[in-house]
Structure formats: C-alpha cells, structure tokens
Amino acid sequence: MVRIILLSFILAAILLLTIVPESRSESNTQTAQSTQATQTSQTAQTTQSQPITQTIKGTVYDIQTREPLIGATVVIRDSQPLRGASTDAGGSFRIPGVPLGRHTLQVNYIGYEPVIIPEVMATSGREVVVDVGLRESIADMGEVIITPKIRKNKPLNAMATVSSRSFSVEEARRYAGGMDDPARLVSAFAGVAVGNVQDNAIIVRGNSPKGISWRVEGVEIPTPHHLPGGNVAGGGVVTIFSSHMLDNSDFHTSAFPAEYGNALAGVFDMNLRTGNSTVHQHTFQAGTLGLDIASEGPIVPGSNASYLFNYRYSTLGLLTDLNVIPTDQEFRYQDLSFKFNLPTRNAGTFSLWGLGGIDRMAQPLETNPLMWENDWDRVSFDWDIQMGAAGLSHRLLTGNRTYVSTTLAATGTRNSMVTIRQDDDLVPHDDLNAVDNSGKLSLGSYISHTFSPRVSTKTGLTVKRLQYNLAMSSTIDSDPSTYRNVIDETGSSHEVEFYSQWRWDLAQNLVLNAGVNSGYFALNEAFWVDPRIALRYDLHDSHSLSLGYGRHSQREELKIYMIRAEASRAAALPNRDLRLSGAHHFVLAWDWQISDNMRMKVEPYAQFLFDAPGIADSSFSMINFKQDWFFSDILENNSIGRNVGLDVTFERFLHNGYYFLVTGSVFSSRYKGGDGVWRNTRFNKGYVANALVGREFALRDGRRILGVNTRFNVAGGERVSPILQEKSRERELVFFDETRAFSNQLPSLVYADLSLTWRLNRPGYSSIWAVQVKNALGRAMPEGYNYSYRTQSVVLDKSVVVVPGISYTIEF
Template sequence: MNRIQLFNFLLAAILMLFIVPKSNSQPVAQSTQTQTTPITQTIKGNVYDAQTMEPLIGATVIIRDSEPLLGASTDARGNFHISRVPLGRHSLQVNYIGYEPVIIPEVMATSGREVVVDIGLRQSISELGEVIITPEIVKNKPLNSMATVSSRSFSVEETRRYAGGMDDPARLVSAYAGVAVGNVQNNAIIVRGNSPKGISWRVEGVEIPTPHHFAGGNVAGGGIVTLFSSQMLDNSDFHTSAFPAEYGNALAGVFDMNLRTGNSTVHQHTFQAGTMGLDIASEGPVVPGSSASYLFNYRYSTLGLLTDLNLIPTDQEFRYQDLSFKFNMPTRNAGTFSLWGVGGIDKAFEPLQTDPQMWDNDWDRVSFDWGIEMGAVGLSHRILTGKRTYVNTTLAATGIRNRMETVRQDDDLVAHDDLSAIDNSGNLSIGSYISHTFSPRFTTQTGLTVKRLQYNLDINSTLESDPSTYRNLVDERDHSHVVEFYTQSRWSLSQNLLLNAGVNTGYFALNEAFWVDPRIALRLNLSGSHSVSLGYGRHSQREELKVYLVRAEANRSDALADTDIHSNSSALADTDIHSNPSALANADIQLNSSTLPNVDLRLSGAHHFVLAWDWQVSDNMRLKIEPYAQFLFDAPGIADSSFSMINYQQDWAFSDVLENNSIGRNVGLDVTFERFLHRGYYFLVTGSVFSSRYKGGDGVWRNTRFNKGYVANALVGREFAFRDSRRILGVNTRLNFIGGERVSPVLEEKSRERELVFFDETRAFSNQLASTVYADLSVTWRMNRPGYSSIWALQVKNMLGRATAEGYNYNYKTESVELDKSVIVVPSISYKIEF
C-alpha cells in the first residue's frame, strides 16, 4: 500500500465516524429480534471509604436510565452484585449517607466476562442542609487523592481503544498534553522537555526498574513495549509534574500502576493471537466459596515474524515473553494479603555480515548478542486498625540481568571485541505506610521504605571502535542501601478550597546523599464548573549505578581522543549519543586507579511550578490549561564542556568523570480539550508549546536535546452498537504533530577522515530535525454470544508511512555522513476470545 492509498484509507476511516448510523440503529428485522433471547451480564464490585479503605455497608449502586431500574445494596463486606444487566455501556451511580455520590460512566458489559468495579467514596465535608450535593462524574481524575495538578488516571480499556496505544500504557499517555514521543519504534516518552530517564515506574506502590521489553536499547527509559498486559492492569495514575510526596526518585513523571484483582466467584479466561504474538490470561477463585482469587497472564511474541514479512527493514531478530500474576487473599481478622509479580525475558541477536560489499556504514560490520531478564515480586498486606486507620506493608524484590556483547570486524574481516556489558542488579525492599483520617476534612499518610541495593557490574568497551583501546570501565560487586521517608496530608480548608502538602526525604548511602523535597498544592473551586490549582514540588533523582561506579583508570589521558567531540560508537543506541571520554581530551588527569571519581555526585534536582485552570464544560466535556515552569539543578556534566546528563539518551560504554555543574529550564503551556466517551462518541485534543534549555559546564545556555518546541494530538473515536449490543464496532483515529529532535552539527572533515560520525559539541544541539506528522488507526469488532465474546482488532502505527529519523551514520559508499531515515509502519492484527 503506497502513501496515497494509506491517506485515502485514513480519510475513509474518519468519514465513517460521521456517516455510519447512530449506535441505537437496528439493522436486523424486528421479528428476528423478538425471537432472540436477550444476553445479559453481571456487574459487581466493592464500595469503600476512599480515605480509610473501610467497606461501606448499605451503599446503593444503581444503573442509571435502566428500565426497570437495576441496582443493589452493599453487604457487610461492601460488596454489591447486579445481575441480568443488558449488554452495552452503562453509567453506575453510587450513593451513601454522609458521602459524596459519584457516577462511574460508560462501563462496558459484555457476554465474555463479569464486570468488576471497585468504587471509593469520600465523606462529605458540607453541613447537613448546607448544599445540595449532586453526583460527581468520576473520569480521568487521579486515583491518588493527594494529587492536585498535572495528574490523571487512565483505564486499561483506553490502551486498546486509543489509536496508537497498542495496548501499551507508555504509548497511550503520548496522547496527553505535555508528552512527546521520540520515534515510532520506541515507547520512550519526553515529558515537558525532560529526558525519558526521568520517569519512575511503580507497581502496587513499589518502585521497579523500567518495565519495558528491550529496555534501554536505544533510549534510557524506553523500550519496545511494556511488560504489562492489558489483561492484568487496573485503572492507574500518570503524573507529569509536582508529584505527591510519596513519589521520590523522579524528575519527569510517574507511572503509578495497579494490578487488578481476579474474580473471586467465577473462573474467566482470555486467549489472544495476533501478529504481535500470543496472550493468555486466566482468573477465578483459588478455592470455591472463598474470597481468595488468582489472576495470571502470559505473553509470547516474536518480532522476527514481522522481519520475515519485510514489515521491519532490519536483519535483527527480537523475541520476548513476559508473565504477570496476582493472588488476592482476604482474611476475616488479619487483613488482606496479596502476592504479585511481573517479569520478562528478552533475547536479540544479529550475526556478522562477512561480505564487505554489503557494508554501507559502521554498524553493518558489527554483530550483537543481547539478553535481558527483569522481574519484580512482592507480598503486600493491608489491614484496618480502626474505623479511621489502615496500614499497608509490602516486602518486595526486584532484579535485572542485562548482558550485551558486540563484536566488530576490521577491514581484514578479523573480529574484535567491541563491547561487553553485564549488569546483574537487584533490590530488596520493605515499605510500610499508615493512613489516618482525623475527620472528613483532614487525612494524613506517612510511609517509610528501606531498600538494599545489590549490584554486579562489569563493563568493557573500546574507544571510538579502536580494538587497541578495549579496556574495563566498570567492575564493581557490592551493595548499598536507600532509606526513604514521606508524609503527606489532604486538608479541605472549606467546601471550595483543598490543600495537599507533604515532604519526601531520604538517604542514599552510596554517595551519602541526603535530600528533603517539600510538595504543596492548592485547588480552589470558583464555581460548580471552574477550578484553579497551584502546585509546587522539589524533586530529586539518582543516576544509573554505572554512572557512579566508573573507574578512574577508564579515563587515563593516554586513551583520550580529540577535545569536545562525541562519537556515536554505541552499537544499539540512537546516533548522536555521547561516547565516553572524548570531551576530556588533552586533559591531564592524575587519578588513583582504585578511586571512583563519580561516586560523590549529588542527586539531580528540579523545582516544579504549575498553575492549572480546569473548566468542566459539561458532564462529559472539559477544558484544561496548564502553564508550568521547571528549574533543574545539580545535574551532572563534564567540566568545561557542553555535555550534561540533562540530555542523556543512552551510552552503553559511559565512562566520563562528572561534576554537578549543569542547570536547566523547562517552561511551557499545556492545553487539553476532551469529550469523554458518551453515547458512543469521544475526542481528545491536546496541544503543548514549550522551551527546554540548559547550561553545562562551559557556562553557555543551549537548547536541550529534547526541546522539540511543540506537540499536538487529535484523537477521535466512535462506537456503533447493533442488535442490542451483540455486535459493536469501534473506530478510532489519531493525528500526532511533533517538532523535530535537536542534534549537534556534524564535523564533516573529521568524520570522513576517521569514517565514523563526530559531532561539534561546542555547538551542541544547535540544529533541529524536521517536524513530523504521524497517523494511527484502531478498529475493533466485538461479537457478544451466550457465554463468550470475541474481538477482532486492527491497530496501525504510522499508517501514513512517514519516515523516522534514526540518527547519523557515515556511508562508506558515498564517503559522507548521512541522516538515516526509515519508514516503519507497525500493523497489529489480533483475535481475542473471552469466556
């Protein structure tokens, strides 16, 4: 399919949103409908106090606009059960005396599985008879009550429904304001001009390593797709600035992921097969009649299939698999225990190309063998210690085994070791927090986490691909620890004024760093539909352990190259990546070989300021405008150089001596105009304009690598239901407009002389690549049948076939430096059955 055909296909898909009949159309004969036995489903769940986690007994849950009215009351454990619910989308209204009523909109009931909805209510702070409380529609507001600004929740359903989401939370949030993507083939995200490495991931409240398949292959903080299957996830939060005090070790953003609890009464299963691989999930009661449940999911994928079909223009072979699980075990008097885990195994390999005639650039003479294993497992316990207090404790272990080997052939076809990087690291942590509600107006939460960091790092590399310079960069096997403490409070000062405040503090033993990060946010409701929020947060983040553990002898002056030139010799990293010691050339470094010159680096920090205006235009539509400013400080950089970790993308062989000499400034404006899914139709339009600047050790203000300038998204979708929702068609499209990445000018003469790419870092990031327009499409066709439902799905990433810039390479045949571009269209066709 050529680009004109792709464009026509997209245009037809958009037009279909407006010309297909409305969702209440009935294309079959009336006589057939009356003979058809209606298919119904069960909606059940739990209603609890959102602040104390105490179950609410006697709360009423009704399905709005149902005829006859369907509903139920919660039992002694806060559970409700509504049977014989017609298929399709429904809105649930929940009421309880003394609590603010809420509406859960557009809950989808299908024939394949029961619907489980857990609902937290907040106590009303108004005096009896003071005001008439109307139900609040709960949609996209953060689940974390301590989050006031720059935060929103997202649902699992949206990861598939949103075009371009590809069942991946990281790709899903790229449609949100203030979030940009690097390229099509990587899910690394740039939040408000910050490096993707500034993102923190949490699962069930535990910080985990970056949970991506092939994490860090091209970009630190990114990968191909996350380890999380949509079958496992519950509604979760995404934060982009001034995070609540419980979140530490993050400068750019926080994913706070929740695993859902399996069905405790009915066994349910899901099987999916498609071009991206296999996905198998199962859930149900551990023992019939008990409240304990299990949930697990296994995925296996082979991107080699796409390579064989020439859909990915590369000889590289990638394979990955992952497993996730959660056992939930409530007890009568000892609280609730849950055992959970996520893990993945990745393997990639490319053999040597032994025909020099096939060499276009330096990468063609290199082979690699890469294996990475990542896992996290935890045992959590939550118990109510009173009507207003609960305690949550988690013992968790996380680990990663990462091995990369590259071999490079010289002109005589002799293979030499080029890179050997081994990272076997793990954390063992125990964390606990206590939440207490003093009154409906005032709640506090205080937590403490202690982590033991175990590491085994052995990194060896050449300098500028010269085999004579192959040397050890990092060789450390030891342990350290981190202690983190936080306390935060939510205080309703009045009916219309809310204050969230707290502090995150801790100690990192490796470099003896101690931090104190205050956070505060205010929200003022100006009227029933307008609100203004103001937030501030100080944030700190550690670097990768390999940065602190660089050995001094890796920077001997006799191994250094010319000044202020960064090579792109890292095999898998995007080009324009800083290479080890080139910027230290001609420096007379006299360091003892046993020292670690970076071990005393302070943590990078940032001050976040956010102002937000939120207008609830209607029950299903909102407009939000957020201006912000972020001031970065103490970022590591090289002395008298433009290099700063603010611009860090990836470098497998990092070995530079650093100091805390860099500052940065990110300022911008985010706009969100959104219609929530209602009566089969939704849209999301977001736009961001921003400036991201930094000053390194040479004292010059420059654009950062990630200063794209602007990003805009237009996402629209329709659902069409037929035959009493037995057939549901979903069509979703997305357009993404994004500014180009900043790059440094190429040193043409030196690059031709050395047949490698060198950049002029005295003019770092002064050039900008061309802007890009991406288009994505998602089409689903659901068929509900008695006892099961099946879904066909087509998802296309970059359906217009726009070229993606992959970096600069020296071309042996043209004897010049060229910007490599490739057209990567990612189609995913799948069939799923739920039963």
C-alpha cells in the same frame, strides 16, 4: 536491523490473517444450521431471540480508610426498569441481568459524596467488576445537596492536585496508537511527546525519558519494557505487563505527591487488578505483538480469594523459532504477570504479585563488505536481558479511620550486551562487553489515617537493600587498540526513604495538599529533603484553579557511579561522590468542566533543574542523556536547566458513542553545562499537538460493536549537534561538533495512528478483532545519523516505519 524487524511484523500480520476467522467459520456453521433449522425453526428463533445479559459487580469503600461501606446503593442510570443493588456487610454489590452495551453507574451513600461512573462496558465474555471509592462529605447533613459529577480524568490518588490524571485499561486498548501500552497511551496527553514511533519512550515537558519512575502496586520497579534502553534510556518496544492485568492507574507529570521519590520528569503509578473471586474467566489473544493467555477466578469457592495471571510470547520469536521467517537475526521476548488476592476474616488482606520478562536480540557478523552500508553493518551483537519484580503485600484495617499497608518486594535486572566489530580486513575485535546485574530488596509500610472528613494523612517508610554486579569493557570511538576495562564492581548498598503527606479540606471549595519526601542514599552518602505543596480552589461547580510546587530528586543508574578513573586520577571511583540531580517544579492550572462529558484544562508550568551531572568544561550534560552503551566519562554536578511551557487539553469523554481528546503544548527547554553556555536541550521540540477521536457503533442490541479510532500527531524535531564531516570521513564514523551542541533540529515528526475493533458478543463468550496501526500514512521517520560507505559522508537515515498491531481475542 530495524527494517528486518518491521518486515517481520508485517509478515506475521499476513500470516495471522490467513487463520480462518472465528466469525467467518461461525457464519458458515450458522449457514449450515439454518438449512437444518427448517425442521426446528421455532426452537432456533426462540433461542436467538433471547437477550444476552451480564453481571456488574464490585465493592464500595471509603477512599481514605479503605473500609467497606455497608448499604451503599449502586444503580444503572436511565435503566428501564431501574436496575441496582445495595452493598452487603463486605461492601460488595451484584447487579445481574444487565443488557449488553455501555451503562452509567451512580453510587450513593449517606454522608458521602456521590460518584458517577460513565460508560461501563458490559460484554458477554466476562463479568464487569467495578470497585468504587467514596469520599466522606465535609458538608453538614442538610446543609447542601451535593450533585454528583463525572470526573473521569480525576487521579485516583487523593493527594494529587496538579498535572495528574487517571487512565483506564479500556482506554489503553481503545485509543489509536495506544497498542495496549500505557507508555504509548499517555503520549496523547498534554505535555507528553514521543521521540520515535518505534520506541515507547516519552518526553515529559522537555525532560529526558530517563526521568520517569515506574511503580507497580506502590513499589518502584526497573523500567518495565521489553528490550529497555535499546534506543532510548527509559523506553523499549512494549511494556512487559499486558493490559489484561491492569486496573485503573495514575500518571503524574509535575509536582507529584510526596510519596513519589527518585523521579524528575513523571511517575506511572500502576495497579494490577484483582481477579474475579466467584467465576473463572479466561482470555486468549493472538496478534503480531504476541500470543497472550490470561486466566482468573476463585482459588477456593466461597472464600473471596482469587488468582489472575497473564503469559505472553512474542509472535515474531515464535515464527522465527518455526523458521517461518527467513532471517539470521534473533528477536524474541516473553513475559509473565500474576496476582493472588487472599483476604482473611480478621488478619487483613494479603496479595502476592509479580511480573517478569525475558528478552533476547542477536545479529551475526556480515562478512561481505559489499553489504556494508554503515558502521552497524560490520558489527555483531548479542543482547540478553531479564527483568523481574515480585512482592507480598498486606493491608489491615486497624480502626474505623486507619489502615496500614506493608509490602516486601524484590526487583532486579540481568542485562548482558556483547558486540564484535570487524576491521577493514574482516578481522573481528572486541568492541563492548557490558554486564549489569542489579537487584533490590525493599520493605515498605505506610499508615493512612483520617482525623475527620476534612483532614487525612498518609505516612510511609521504605528501607531498600541494593545489590550489584557491574562490569563493562569497551573501546573509545570503536578503535580496537583502546579496548579497556571501565567498570568492575560487585557489592551492596542501601537506601532509606520517608514521606508524609496531608490533605486539608479547608472549606468545601478549598483543598490543601502538603508533604515532604526525604531519604538517604548510602552509596554516595546523599541526603535529600523534598517539600511538596498544592492548593485547589473551586470557583464554582464548573471552574477551579490549582497551584502546585514540588522539589524533586533523582539518582543516576548505578553503573554511572562505578566508572573507573584513569590511573593518574587520585580517586578510583570519582563519580561515586556525585550529588543527586534536583528540580523545582511550579504549576498553575485552570480546569473548566464545560459539561458532564466535556472539559478544558490549561496548565502553565516552569521547571528549574540543578546539580545535573556533566563533563567539566564541556557541553555534555545528563539532562540530554538519550542512550550511550559505551559511556565512561568522569562527571561532576555542573549543569542546570529550565523547562517553561503551556499545556492545553480539550476533551470530550466517551458518551453516546463518541469521544475526542485534543491536546497542545508549547515549551522551551534550555540548559547550561560545564562550559557555561546556555543551549537548547536535546528534547527541546518546541511544540507538540495531538488530536484523538473515536466512534463506537453498537448493533443488534450490543451483540456487535464496531469501534473506529484515529489519532493525528505533530511535534517539533529532536535537537542535534552539527556534523564534523571531515573528521567523520577520515574515521568513517559519525562525529558531532559539541561546541555547538544541539544548535540544529531534525524535521518535524508528523504521523497518524488508526485503530479498528470489531466485537462479537455470543452467549458465554466474546470475540474481538483489532487492527492498530502506528504511522498509518507511512510517513518517513528520521532515525539518526550514520556514516554511509556508499556516499562517504554522514547522512540522516530515514525509514518508513509502519507498526501494525493485528490481534484476535476471545474472552470466555
């Protein structure tokens, strides 16, 4: 199945390359025009000699109160003559006539710390919008001269102190292996590992990928991937929302701020950007991953109201629909994301946003036993999934130092998986029929108040109504005689979450962040109170030390609580009484700003997991959960774990055309299940290292830009349990020796990624060719164990998985 899909990607890439490139056809046109230009050479030379410029605009606001700052100055450093602008009554600025290429902006406002924004890219295809938040200075006027510093990695969330960093959309597109996907982008960060290149699931500091929480516009959403959980719970093929929709966002890996609940491993805090409110701009992209159409612009000219949307349809699905690719498999997805921004004069700003995806994957029965290589070849499946999230948000300034933000949101998934398995006589039998229709309606509001430049707070309350329709019937170990109903529950519940977090600038070089996240989950009547605290001390301008602690809680998927007990059991739903899984996070960080464009960071950490569900008197624990569509066991809170490690980051931000990011992590991830034995976790890879480097070449005054980016990754292999070969041969299935769980390790994961981009800036539009290749060296990747009918033994499947991302984009 996987091989067919990957082959289809390659065929799609070949088909895409048969399209006549715009640049080539344009070159032919220019050749013809140059012949005609012998009669009008002076006019043509005059036209071509005119420089192409662009506009940089945006807003400047107080980062705590969101109040626009009037009269702030924004200048392009080292521009000749000096270019810049001041903000108007709405905090907006506009700098026209900016030459193409990268520029560094400096923003100043009296009484506020200045900010430098490096390497802002100006292209001919679209205006550049830069929104800047400034922090009020705690130094007395005239007491000290504050020198602006580049803190590109600093998180947007002012309450985040340790194990957090921001990333930009431009990085998601530029980093080799990023594939325009935030989940793949952050796999280059310290403490983050991948399980396999064909899935975007990430392992953060030895934790299961299911411990990641995704948030969009401040709202917790279901895992936003196409075909989520196909191989790994918490992962998928590619993120639903396109990079064309994203604004700068944060990624947290430990001891995150109090506003983030229901997560043990990490948090993606994603922001959708606001569309251009003065100019209509459009993007079309054709690539092996999908066909994208994006548009933005003013709703009503002069009103500052704007729209932004992106629609994508999978290229593979389109080629399959057109019978270009001969295959019986179905593999298609599509998604839509949008945001309407509606500012008012006195009633604050409203925004209506949403994202959703529709996926389908199917494989018919193979009725020729001679074609069966392993058990999956005798199985048909039909998988349909829909995911959506939409919200109406409102932000209102209620005073000079206070604003209130409120969001009404609805999220949900419809997930259906049906598998049929043939016996040796080619008789089909029901194997799995699973339905997971879950939804959530939430109303959340928070108030942010700044008491003084030294003290600020953010306090919020969210009420959630959960609806579910869950059903599952399945076999045990694919034995058709064991097919029975496991889950059949329809109903609703609710959850309440409260948080409050504070920031105290105790001194100019000493910051304390503290808070608490608490709540109540009615389904199992679970309360939680999770304190968080972090301290940062700046030794001087270049060195800082940080210390953080956080207690974190997370519930399981709703279907885990709905598993039915056997008839002999007293409780009908024994898992319903499970407590939430918890973890204590401890982090120490040393940050060295070597220069304006280079830094090093070292973070030792320790995490202690507790109350994780597991099976009684067994090595099984949800700490190791990867994916099991047939899971139907009774659990109890009997597992603990510990993750201890060291993360190192050495980074040069993009400057003068090149950058690099080198990260390394060494860690130990252990657990103890219901049998009382300490073992390696499934995700105890032991080490992971990344080297990412890129170079950008600007030609002809920035009209043509070539980008070359590459990444090299090496990581320890996944831990696995020994194979019970005799039992596996007898049943022709894979059986593991769980009494020696995860005592073996798969080969190390070694691969390289490559990214090439070629941008042509023309008057009024830009065109970009991009080639992004994962596993560019074609290294064989372990996929897992299968019983081979040919060798009559369990074998480790390996395949050369090369994932090409080839695209052509036009911005106008």
